[in-house]
Amino acid sequence: MNEAEFLAALRTLPLHPAARGLLDDTALLDVGGPLVLTSDTIVEGIHFLPSDPAEDVAWKLGAVNLSDLAAKGALPLGVMLNYTLAGDSAWDAGFIDGLRQLDFNLIGGDTVSLPWGAPRVLTLTAFGTDAAAPPRSGAQAGDALYVTGTIGDAGAGLAIARGAEGPDELLAAYRRPMPRIGDGRALAPLVHAMMDVSDGLLIDGARMAEASGLALEIDLAAVPLSTAYRSFAGDDREARIAAATAGDDYQLLFAAPAGFDLPVPATQIGRFSIGSGLSLMDAAEAVALPARLGFLHTA
Amino acid sequence: MNEAEFLAALRTLPLHPAARGLLDDTALLDVGGPLVLTSDTIVEGIHFLPSDPAEDVAWKLGAVNLSDLAAKGALPLGVMLNYTLAGDSAWDAGFIDGLRQLDFNLIGGDTVSLPWGAPRVLTLTAFGTDAAAPPRSGAQAGDALYVTGTIGDAGAGLAIARGAEGPDELLAAYRRPMPRIGDGRALAPLVHAMMDVSDGLLIDGARMAEASGLALEIDLAAVPLSTAYRSFAGDDREARIAAATAGDDYQLLFAAPAGFDLPVPATQIGRFSIGSGLSLMDAAEAVALPARLGFLHTA
Numbered sequence: 347m348n349e350a351e352f353l354a355a356l357r358t359l360p361l362h363p364a365a366r367g368l369l370d371d372t373a374l375l376d377v378g379g380p381l382v383l384t385s386d387t388i389v390e391g392i393h394f395l396p397s398d399p400a401e402d403v404a405w406k407l408g409a410v411n412l413s414d415l416a417a418k419g420a421l422p423l424g425v426m427l428n429y430t431l432a433g434d435s436a437w438d439a440g441f442i443d444g445l446r447q448l449d450f451n452l453i454g455g456d457t458v459s460l461p462w463g464a465p466r467v468l469t470l471t472a473f474g475t476d477a478a479a480p481p482r483s484g485a486q487a488g489d490a491l492y493v494t495g496t497i498g499d500a501g502a503g504l505a506i507a508r509g510a511e512g513p514d515e516l517l518a519a520y521r522r523p524m525p526r527i528g529d530g531r532a533l534a535p536l537v538h539a540m541m542d543v544s545d546g547l548l549i550d551g552a553r554m555a556e557a558s559g560l561a562l563e564i565d566l567a568a569v570p571l572s573t574a575y576r577s578f579a580g581d582d583r584e585a586r587i588a589a590a591t592a593g594d595d596y597q598l599l600f601a602a603p604a605g606f607d608l609p610v611p612a613t614q615i616g617r618f619s620i621g622s623g624l625s626l627m628d629a630a631e632a633v634a635l636p637a638r639l640g641f642l643h644t645a
Numbered sequence: 646m647n648e649a650e651f652l653a654a655l656r657t658l659p660l661h662p663a664a665r666g667l668l669d670d671t672a673l674l675d676v677g678g679p680l681v682l683t684s685d686t687i688v689e690g691i692h693f694l695p696s697d698p699a700e701d702v703a704w705k706l707g708a709v710n711l712s713d714l715a716a717k718g719a720l721p722l723g724v725m726l727n728y729t730l731a732g733d734s735a736w737d738a739g740f741i742d743g744l745r746q747l748d749f750n751l752i753g754g755d756t757v758s759l760p761w762g763a764p765r766v767l768t769l770t771a772f773g774t775d776a777a778a779p780p781r782s783g784a785q786a787g788d789a790l791y792v793t794g795t796i797g798d799a800g801a802g803l804a805i806a807r808g809a810e811g812p813d814e815l816l817a818a819y820r821r822p823m824p825r826i827g828d829g830r831a832l833a834p835l836v837h838a839m840m841d842v843s844d845g846l847l848i849d850g851a852r853m854a855e856a857s858g859l860a861l862e863i864d865l866a867a868v869p870l871s872t873a874y875r876s877f878a879g880d881d882r883e884a885r886i887a888a889a890t891a892g893d894d895y896q897l898l899f900a901a902p903a904g905f906d907l908p909v910p911a912t913q914i915g916r917f918s919i920g921s922g923l924s925l926m927d928a929a930e931a932v933a934l935p936a937r938l939g940f941l942h943t944a
Contacts, residue, residue, distance in 0.1 A: 347734045349756045355741050362723035362750035373725070373753035377774060378677005387727040387755045387768070424661035426672070428686040428727070428768045435646045442654050451661035454672035456686045456768070457648045467766035469686070469727045469755070475676060 369557060370482050371414045371541060381423075382474040384414035390465035395507065400437040402521040403468070404444025410544065411472035412450070412525035413596040417542040419534020420474025422527065427455035428469035433462065478534035485539040485558035485601035491616035492608070494529050494598045496572040497547050501592020502579055512578045523596040532609040533600055540600040546593040546640025551616065552624040554599065561621030566590065567629040570613040583628055593641035668856060669781050670713045670840060680722075681773040683713035689764035694806065699736040701820040702767070703743025709843065710771035711749070711824035712895040716841040718833020719773025721826065726754035727768035732761065777833035784838040784857035784900035790915035791907070793828050793897045795871040796846050800891020801878055811877045822895040831908040832899055839899040845939025846889040849898055850915065851923040857900070860920030865889065866928040869912040882927055892940035 347355065357368055364375040364383070372384040386407065390396055394403050408425065415422050427445070431438060445452075453473065460466070485491075503520025506512040526542075534540060539558060543550050548564065555562035566586045579585040601618060626633040646654065656667055663674040663682070671683040685706065689695055693702050707724065714721050726744070730737060744751075752772065759765070784790075802819025805811040825841075833839060838857060842849050846868065854861035865885045878884040900917060925932040 347730060347737045349730065349758065351734075352728065352730060352737055352741075352756050355738065356726070356751060356756075359741065359745055359751045360749070362752045364723065364752050365750075368751070368753065375680075375722070375752065375772070377680050377722075381674075381676050381680070383725065383753060385725050385727055385753060385755050385770070387729070387757045389729070389757050389759060389763075391760045392758060423674070423676075424663065426682065426684050426770065427655070428684055429651065430686070430688070430766060431646060431648065431651060435650075438646045438651055439654065442651075442658065446658055450659070451664075452655060452658045452667070453661045453663045453674065454667065454682060454684060456684050457651050457655075458686045458688050458766075459648065459691060460688060460766075461690045461764055464688075464690075464766075465760055465763050467729060467757075467759075467763075469768045471684070471725065471770055473674070 372418055374479055379475060380477055380479060382415055382418045382420040382477045382479060383471065384411050385469060385471040386410050387467060387469040389467050400440030401444035404441040405448060405522055407468055407470045408445060408448040408450065409523045409525050409596065411470050412527060413523065413542040415472055415474035416526045416530030417540050417598055418474065418477040418479040419530045420477035422450055423473040423475050424451040424453040426453050426471040429455065429457045430466050430468065431457065431459045432466050480534055480537050480540040482539055482541045482554055483557035485554055485560055485618045487560055487618055487620045489538055489601040489618045490604040490606065490614045491551060491562060491564065491618065492600050492602060492612040492614050493543065493547065493570065494526055494610065494612045496570045496575065497595050497597065498575045498589025498592055499572050500594035501589060502575055504594065513574045515574050516578055520594060523594065525596060526598050529598055529610045533598060536609065537600040537602045540598060543595040543597045543599050544593060547590040547595065548624065549640030550599055552639060554601065555618060555624060558618065560618045561623055562616055562618050563625045563627060564616035565627045565629065566633060568613060568615045583633065587636050591636055591638060591640050671717055673778055678774060679776055679778060681714055681717045681719040681776045681778060682770065683710050684768060684770040685709050686766060686768040688766050699739030700743035703740040704747060704821055706767055706769045707744060707747040707749065708822045708824050708895065710769050711826060712822065712841040714771055714773035715825045715829030716839050716897055717773065717776040717778040718829045719776035721749055722772040722774050723750040723752040725752050725770040728754065728756045729765050729767065730756065730758045731765050779833050779836050779839040781838055781840045781853055782856035784853055784859055784917045786859055786917055786919045788837055788900040788917045789903040789905065789913045790850060790861060790863065790917065791899050791901060791911040791913050792842065792846065792869065793825055793909065793911045795869045795874065796894050796896065797874045797888025797891055798871050799893035800888060801874055803893065812873045814873050815877055819893060822893065824895060825897050828897055828909045832897060835908065836899040836901045839897060842894040842896045842898050843892060845892040846894065847923065848939030851938060853898065853900065854917060854923060857917065859917045860922055861915055861917050862924045862926060863915035864926045864928065865932060867912060867914045886935050890935055890937055890939050
């Protein structure tokens with residue numbers, strides 16, 4: 347089974363209403379108030395490189411989860427850590443230092459030892475409260491699609507981590523993504539749908555459109571690129587498609603009425619309409635979809 | 646670092662009050678009402694055998710977590726599953742069947758793929774509500790120590806799983822432990838301290854005594870053994886020590902006044918007093934502690 351097939355099989359189990367059909371990145375548990383739950387597992391050699399510094403791996407695992415909380419507008423409450431010891435004390439100490447830099451509270455978890463030589467498998471589960479929790483599926487026909495920050499920096503950073511020459515700020519965007527907690531808090535009560543961009547702008551946009559039962563058109567020319575990204579990859583259509591399909595951006599992607607009075611800086615990059623599927627423009631010109639809309643973590 | 650050293654390092658991070666100093670098997674989050682959280686990670690080759698049927702591995706991972714909820718008297722609400730795909734669809738389908746047999750609600754989680762040949766690392770996090778949540782640390786001087794059910798059956802079952810001849814019911818005790826949810830619900834509001842027996846009666850009893858700042862004397866002769874266990878291992882001192890140090894029992898161990906009016910069947914097996922440390926009797930005779938008080942999952 348691949349991940350999608352296993353997820354389909356999991357959906358045959360009794361699901362808690364909080365799971366919302368396992369269609370969202372987060373679960374929403376009603377216990378007195380709403381509690382937002384999100385969990386990510388990362389595997390050495392799949393989601394991070396054995397050569398990545400332990401501090402950065404810890405930061406990224408934490409940041410990825412906090413980013414899911416940000417997309418629900420939640421206030422982070424704490425995290426549980428499920429950690430595998432692989433017999434390298436310096437790496438373990440570095441990992442804890444990386445967690446410390448993220449400034450969240452530890453609630454619990456589990457620590458286990460691996461057989462010799464086995465890749466690390468690290469799980470972090472984050473809890474958040476006080477969330478407006480806009481769903482992924484709430485976009486309405488006529489809504490515009492917006493994104494915070496810039497897109498493609500982390501993808502360029504991954505290329506740099508693998509040996510390409512490029513500015514440190516792109517490498518930092520890959521290794522030290524900043525969860526948009528404040529932006530999420532400001533946006534969540536106001537928008538129709540929201541999620542974070544983890545696998546790529548195009549694939550995540552397509553997922554929001556599909557969950558909402560709508561068609562989505564994205565304008566490549568409107569996708570916000572950083573100065574550093576332009577200097578690294580250029581600003582032509584190829585560079586824009588690379589940015590929009592690279593993933594690991596951890597920006598917030600949301601649907602709201604066009605001309606919406608934004609509480610935080612964001613860029614309008616597309617529009618939802620009745621129908622289905624994703625289509626791509628480059629200013630006035632229609633562009634064929636690339637074969638790969640984003641990064642899929644399949645081994 | 647080993648597990649204890651890593652846990653000590655984790656305690657230098659900011660801890661949420663719900664973590665209770667990371668001294669308990671469960672965290673207790675106050676969100677409207679108290680939410681009990683517990684999480685276990687199991688590793689192929691360490692906590693389960695590659696030859697163990699997938700259904701049984703799933704059952705055991707779920708049961709181990711539900712047993713932690715039982716020790717807090719919690720009503721199970723649902724679970725999150727963090728699953729690693731290892732390229733064996735039949736195993737994956739069997740695992741889901743095992744989960745289905747446990748009859749709980751899935752809330753969320755994550756599914757990832759492993760590099761080829763890597764051992765499975767499986768995490769399940771369980772949530773429970775409406776818990777009286779007696780701490781591990783609440784035993785009082787003069788309290789008796791009680792345990793539900795019988796002890797040692799799963800340890801004998803492990804020997805049978807590894808090839809020894811023995812009755813199926815012992816193998817079932819190892820592969821299909823039954824979380825004592827009903828017993829925990831009945832006991833939790835009434836007892837001073839409670840935990841489940843996961844690593845071994847002696848080591849878990851010693852942990853309760855240490856957390857409570859008390860000495861504990863356990864009477865081997867009083868440790869309840871099943872008829873199947875006696876037929877497999879005998880009833881002498883060696884067999885009783887083996888039972889009390891084997892682990893995987895998932896019975897409830899609790900402290901309450903001697904002569905306590907038990908709401909469910911349980912056996913009085915020891916007594917807490919002022920002081921520290923564990924001591925062992927066999928009826929009227931003092932017995933030296935065995936070198937190993939329980940099963941420690943160190944690779």
